[in-house]
Amino acid sequence: MALKLIEIEGYSLAPIGRGRGLRNFDCTISEGDVIYIEGDRFDDTHLFLRALAALEKPLEGVFYYRGEALDFSDYRKLLFYKRKVGYISSDSTLLSNRTIGENIMWQRHYLEGRGSLKVADEVIYLCRLFGIEDKLDLRPSQVFRDEVRAAIIIRELLKGAEILFVEPAGEMLSRVHYESAVQLTKEYLSKKVTAVFSYSSEPFIREAATKMVRIVEGKLEVIALK
Amino acid sequence: MQIRNPLVVISDFMGRLGRRAIEGFSHYLDLSAFAWRIIREMFRWPKEGRSLLYLVTIEQIYFTAVQALWIVIPVALIFGISLIMQFNKLSGQVDLGKIVVVILVRELGPITTAFIVILRSATAITIETGYMSVLREMEALEMGGIDPVRLYALPRLIGMVTAMLCLVFIFAISSILGGYAIVWVSTSISMQHFLQQVGKALTPEDYIVSALKALFFGVTIAIVPLFRGFSVGRSITEVPVATSKGAVECLFFCLVISGILSFLFYL
Numbered sequence: 001m002a003l004k005l006i007e008i009e010g011y012s013l014a015p016i017g018r019g020r021g022l023r024n025f026d027c028t029i030s031e032g033d034v035i036y037i038e039g040d041r042f043d044d045t046h047l048f049l050r051a052l053a054a055l056e057k058p059l060e061g062v063f064y065y066r067g068e069a070l071d072f073s074d075y076r077k078l079l080f081y082k083r084k085v086g087y088i089s090s091d092s093t094l095l096s097n098r099t100i101g102e103n104i105m106w107q108r109h110y111l112e113g114r115g116s117l118k119v120a121d122e123v124i125y126l127c128r129l130f131g132i133e134d135k136l137d138l139r140p141s142q143v144f145r146d147e148v149r150a151a152i153i154i155r156e157l158l159k160g161a162e163i164l165f166v167e168p169a170g171e172m173l174s175r176v177h178y179e180s181a182v183q184l185t186k187e188y189l190s191k192k193v194t195a196v197f198s199y200s201s202e203p204f205i206r207e208a209a210t211k212m213v214r215i216v217e218g219k220l221e222v223i224a225l226k
Numbered sequence: 227m228q229i230r231n232p233l234v235v236i237s238d239f240m241g242r243l244g245r246r247a248i249e250g251f252s253h254y255l256d257l258s259a260f261a262w263r264i265i266r267e268m269f270r271w272p273k274e275g276r277s278l279l280y281l282v283t284i285e286q287i288y289f290t291a292v293q294a295l296w297i298v299i300p301v302a303l304i305f306g307i308s309l310i311m312q313f314n315k316l317s318g319q320v321d322l323g324k325i326v327v328v329i330l331v332r333e334l335g336p337i338t339t340a341f342i343v344i345l346r347s348a349t350a351i352t353i354e355t356g357y358m359s360v361l362r363e364m365e366a367l368e369m370g371g372i373d374p375v376r377l378y379a380l381p382r383l384i385g386m387v388t389a390m391l392c393l394v395f396i397f398a399i400s401s402i403l404g405g406y407a408i409v410w411v412s413t414s415i416s417m418q419h420f421l422q423q424v425g426k427a428l429t430p431e432d433y434i435v436s437a438l439k440a441l442f443f444g445v446t447i448a449i450v451p452l453f454r455g456f457s458v459g460r461s462i463t464e465v466p467v468a469t470s471k472g473a474v475e476c477l478f479f480c481l482v483i484s485g486i487l488s489f490l491f492y493l
Contacts, residue, residue: 053369055365055368055369075368075373076373078368079368079371079372079373080371082368082369082370082371083370083371084371085369087369091362091365092362092366092369093361093362093363093365093366094363094366095358095363095366095367096357096358096361096363097354097358106278106370106372107370107371107372109277109278110274110275110278110370110371110372110377111274111275111371113273113274113275113276113277155370159370
C-alpha cells in the first residue's frame with residue numbers, strides 16, 4: 001500500500017475572489033498519485049491548490065503531512081513542508097529585486113549555504129529548454145511574462161519536491177514554452193512522482209491520473225480512477 | 227435639520243476616542259512584537275542561509291550608507307559652515323570648539339543623519355516590502371522554505387544599524403571640517419587651537435550618546451518601515467499610505483529617542 005503523504009480531514013476554507021470557499025471535505029494524497037482537479041469555479045480550484053500548498057489557513061480541520069499535523073498558528077512551522085512541495089500556479093511569482101538567475105538559484109544557495117548566486121550547469125540546460133538562458137542576468141520586470149512563468153517552472157522543478165501542485169500552463173505560456181513544459185511534465189510523471197494538476201486538458205495527464213477531484217458549489221468530491 | 231441628542235453625541239465621541247486609543251495601543255504592541263521577533267532572530271543565528279544573509283546585509287549597508295554619502299557629507303559641511311559662522315559672530319570666537327561639539331556632534335549630527343536616512347532608505351524599505359507583500363513575493367520566499375523575517379528583515383536591521391553608526395560618525399567629522407573651513411577663512415584661530423577646543427569639549431558621554439542615538443535610530447528606521455511594509459494587504463494603494471505613515475512615525479520616534487537620550491545624559 002502506498003504511503004499517505006497528505007491527509008486532510010474535516011477541512012473548511014473561506015472563499016477567495018468570486019469563489020464559494022470549500023466546506024468540510026476530506027482528501028488523501030498518497031505517494032505516486034497523479035490527481036487532476038476540475039470544478040465549476042476557478043477560484044475554488046485555485047483555493048484548493050493553495051490549501052494543498054499550506055498557503056491558506058483553514059477555518060476548521062486538520063492537515064497531516066506524513067502523519068504529522070501541520071501547525072498553522074505560526075508560518076515558520078509550515079516552512080519545512082513548503083520546502084518539500086513545488087507550487088506552479090497563476091499566483092506564483094519571482095522576487096522582483098533579484099535577477100532571473102538569482103531567483104532560480106535562491107533556495108538552493110540558502111539551503112546549501114553558498115554565498116555566490118552563480119547559476120549551476122543543470123539549470124542552464126533547463127533555461128535553454130525554455131529559451132531564457134540569455135536572460136538570467138535580467139530582472140523579472142525586464143523580461144516577458146511568459147519568461148517569468150518559465151523561470152517559476154524551472155525554480156519549482158529544481159526544488160526536487162516530493163509533491164508538485166500545478167495550475168494549467170497552457171494559459172500562462174506561449175506555444176514554444178508550453179511544449180517545453182509538457183516535455184518536462186512527461187519526464188516528471190515517468191518518474192512516478194506525486195502531482196496534482198488543476199484544470200488540465202492535456203490527455204496525457206488525464207491518462208496518468210489516479211484520482212480526480214471535482215469541486216462543485218463549494219463541495220469537494222474525490223473520485224478514484226485507477 | 228435634525229438635532230442630535232447631546233448624550234448620543236458624547237457617547238459617539240467617547241466611543242471613537244476609545245476605538246482610536248485601542249487601535250493605537252494595539253499598533254504599538256504589534257510593532258514591539260515584530261521588533262522582538264527580528265531581534266530574537268539575530269541571536270538565534272542558525273547556520274542555514276548565513277552566507278546569503280551576509281550578502282543581503284552588505285547590500286543594505288551599501289544602499290543606506292555608501293550611496294547616501296553624496297548627500298550626508300555636503301549637508302554636514304553646510305551645517306558645519308553655517309552654524310560655526312553664526313556662532314563665531316555671536317560668541318566672538320570664544321568656545322567655538324565646544325559649540326561644535328554641543329550642536330553638531332551631540333544633537334544636530336545624529337538627528338540630521340536620521341532625517342536623511344528616513345527620506346532615502348526608510349521610504350524605500352516600506353515601498354519595497356509593501357510591493358513584495360502585495361505581489362506575493364513574501365509567499366514565494368516561504369514556498370522556498372525561507373523565512374522572510376530571517377532573510378529579508380534581519381539583514382535590513384543589521385545593515386541599517388551599521389550604516390547609521392558609520393553615517394553619524396562621518397557627519398560629525400565632515401561638519402567639524404566644514405566648521406574648520408570657516409574658522410580658517412574668517413578668524414584668527416589656528417587649526418591646532420580649534421581642534422584642541424573640540425578635543426577638550428568632547429567627553430566620553432558624547433561618544434556614548436552619539437553611538438546610542440545612532441543605534442536606536444538605526445533600529446527604528448529599519449523596524450518601523452519593515453513593519454509597515456509587511457502590514458500591507460493585497461491592495462497596491464496601501465503602499466503609499468504605509469510609506470507616508472512609516473516615514474512620519476520614524477521621524478517622530480527618532481525625535482523622541484533623541485530627546486530622551488539627551489535628557490538622560492546631559493540633564
